[in-house]
Amino acid sequence: MLKQVQEFESGDAITEVPLRHSPAVKAAPRRATLSVQFLIAGGLVMQVAMIVAGYLITELVSREAIRSKAISTALFMQNLVGPTVQELATSQTLSAGAIARLDQLFADEAVKRRFPYFEVWTPGGVVAYSNTPQIIGHQFEPPSGLLRALTGEITADHADPRAGEHVIRGIRTRNLEIYSPIRQEGSSRIIAVAEINERAEPFRGELAALRRSSWLVVAAVTAAIMLALFGIVHRGSRTIETQRKALERRVEETEQLLLENRQLSDRVQRASARVAELNEQFIRGIGADLHDGPAQLISFSILKIEDVRNAGGKATRDRSLLTMQSALDEAMREIRSISKGLVLPEIADLPLHTVIERAVRAHEARTRTRVALATVELPQPVSHAVRICAFRFVQEGLNNAYRHGGATGQDVRSWMDGSLLNLSVTDSGGDTPSVEKALPGEGIGLYGLQERVESLGGTLTNRRLREGGNLLKMTLDLSGGLLVA
Ligand SMILES: Nc1ncnc2c1ncn2[C@@H]1O[C@H](COP(=O)(O)OP(=O)(O)OP(=O)(O)O)[C@@H](O)[C@H]1O
Ligand SMILES: [Mg+2]
Incomplete structure (x- = not known):
């Protein structure tokens, strides 16, 4: 899936269409003007x-x-x-x-x-x-x-x-x-x-003078004819040259226009593809919201049913029931907020590090586990989409750490690397399968998260750590319009 998305992204980025000039206009070697050709021939x-x-x-x-x-x-x-x-x-x-x-x-x-x-x-x-x-x-x-x-x-x-x-x-x-x-x-x-x-001698001199003047007259007349013709041809040649240049300019303009049209139609095509994709993404987003929020809470509540069933005393059962109730209440709230189209309204105006902290604290409160937290404060606020993404990332990461990693060594971090925002959730739990192994069929948590991160141009990785445990990491480039001005 990651690969497919990347392929689409790179295809999407192709905006440059090589400018093609017709060979007759640009590549042809410059020929002598008509007047020069006329002058020679x-x-x-x-x-x-x-x-x-x-x-x-x-x-x-x-x-x-x-x-x-x-x-x-x-x-x-x-x-x-x-x-x-x-x-x-x-x-x-x-x-x-x-x-x-x-x-x-x-x-x-x-x-x-x-x-x-x-x-x-x-x-x-x-x-x-x-x-x-x-x-x-x-x-x-x-x-x-x-x-x-x-x-x-x-x-x-x-x-x-x-x-x-x-x-x-x-x-x-x-x-x-x-x-x-x-x-x-x-x-x-x-x-x-x-x-x-x-x-003949005296006459020869006269004859030579006569010949000379005849030659001079012929030469002068030829030069005059040549000059007159050259004038006409030169004028015509200049007109043709100006028209040729104007035509060349027109062709260039037309080519430019054609190129712009092509780019425009490409952009329209990409936009419509994007709209379809966004639509799909939106639907997937709702699915992910339902899954990451209410479904997690409900599945947590289902786990608690077992606790209720196995509870030794009334006090333990009441505590488990209370936890279940609060999880189900939260799930209800989230379902309501999703149905209203207001996803996670509580993070609307919060800075990113607070949003991360909220997600961590909510997890801690829900699971009664400890999470180590180290976040960076950004100098500029990030867009709402980034905040939701970060919240969901922490939520899903910690849920997985709790459910699959035994909630041991839970750790959430955020740091900047140039314009790259990095977020990680680690745990030191048991055997962690790789993302490739993890994705097909087993659950949709990481899959949905990956979609969410990549829709913002970021990347998501989930891998088993050599020393044991699991690392879930996302990276987002904030220079690509993800900051709020
Ligand atoms: N922190 C972790 N430790 C161990 N295994 C993990 C961890 N995170 C994910 N996994 C493995 O990856 C699989 C896929 O995780 P994913 O979040 O997509 O699904 P899920 O948690 O099983 O179900 P869902 O999230 O849909 O409720 C999990 O089933 C689990 O086997
Ligand atoms: Mg999961």
Whole structure:
């Protein structure tokens, strides 16, 4: 029984339910925020896009720059050379006069520096004029620029030093070669193609500057796009982050609430179990009260019947009858007080040591035996339940000492051990069985007492002493709300 009660008590004490957080909320490693992820991934993509776009744009811009340069040079050439080479509409060669005029045109130093080479090709690939006279009249493999110019297109490209007309003159520099169609006056017929070689160096510088500024523009636009997108993503990310935190808080609150609910329902469950137990205890208490009080007195009276029967004289019989009467009167009083629900009213406001003393004196008076008494005075009053418990303990202990221990060496003590109140009833009577042996079936005195003590959170032991006799002891922790404030 003791074990069972302890098990219930320890089960009762389980109030802590481990707080469980959902793994997604707490255990997950912290991931980079959306904006940081965007900065890394978006930055990489944007850089690749910028390089591709920059390359295409600079290529396009430089090609366009070369083209517009070619067009302006070609127009200049068409105006300058066109009238002089009109005779090629009818002939494959130029007259000496025309060649002299052209020579004159390109004799100017400034023109020569800018345009080091100049040729006029016939549509058949023959050089009709060149400022390098030895190639005049030569036919070469028509350069691709010439073929395209024959379709009416103005082309500009870097000179190929492997081309026959360049090899023959030992030209190695990659100048800009512009092919421009020259039409017959008053018609759209292409009668010749002018090839002008323009020095690329000054233009290369311009081109490099153009490329640089194109790259700068692309980079600036990319950075601006990236910054704008980052701003948007960052704002969104911040909103998500705040919402995530709020959600986390909500989940935590919900978990906390759930935990509180669980604890509450546990407490309700325990309380209802406790109520049922208390009810049971109350019934057992009444049983114990009836047993410990009136039943003891009545059983004592029954013992006295034998004395009456065996009494030798009237005086002895009267004395025994008187004792019986007083025991039965007391039993009646107790039954009345129990039925009124007022258990042991005489100890209502007494300090604990007086309550113990009352129980001892009542036993002494009833049994006409001696009980040694040593009690401690507590600085603070104890609750009514403790006083009743102490009274019943002494009463039952002394009754057992009287009935089973021959009322020899009866001794009642109380002492404090920290916050623990200890009470003992010893006797030096004969053979005492252990509680384990004693409890089943033989009587309900110790059993009821054990219930009573344990309901207050205390412990009860009853054991045979090595030197003979019996020790009944109870221990109560007064720090657990058993003191009266
Ligand atoms: N002081 C003691 N000396 C010797 N034996 C004892 C002592 N106290 C208890 N016992 C033994 O333990 C048994 C159980 O005691 P318990 O008080 O529960 O029942 P009881 O006294 O026999 O009957 P009840 O108390 O119900 O009138 C007793 O029957 C007795 O054998
Ligand atoms: Mg008993």
